[in-house]
Amino acid sequence: MEPTIPDRSVAIIDHSQTSVKNGCIYVLNVQDDLLVKRVRRKIDGTIELVSDNDRYPVEPIAPDRAAQLRVIGRVVYFCREP
Numbered sequence: 637m638e639p640t641i642p643d644r645s646v647a648i649i650d651h652s653q654t655s656v657k658n659g660c661i662y663v664l665n666v667q668d669d670l671l672v673k674r675v676r677r678k679i680d681g682t683i684e685l686v687s688d689n690d691r692y693p694v695e696p697i698a699p700d701r702a703a704q705l706r707v708i709g710r711v712v713y714f715c716r717e718p
Contacts, residue, residue, distance in 0.1 A: 640688040644717040653710035663708040
């Protein structure tokens with residue numbers, strides 16, 4: 637999630653926040669991989685997983701595949717390594 641969340645940062649995840657709010661950053665479980673991504677919802681029901689790092693493309697999740705996506709929690713705070 638660089639440049640927003642630099643490598644080796646410590647993040648606090650609120651596990652009670654599993655309902656996706658557009659544009660927020662979440663820890664997600666997708667096919668047994670843990671990802672930290674910004675989530676965008678589209679009108680057609682597609683969910684886009686967005687990295688703030690331009691090297692990684694947007695990953696669309698079609699509405700029929702949304703069940704494969706599990707929200708672990710919302711990133712509510714992070715601290716850069718000193």
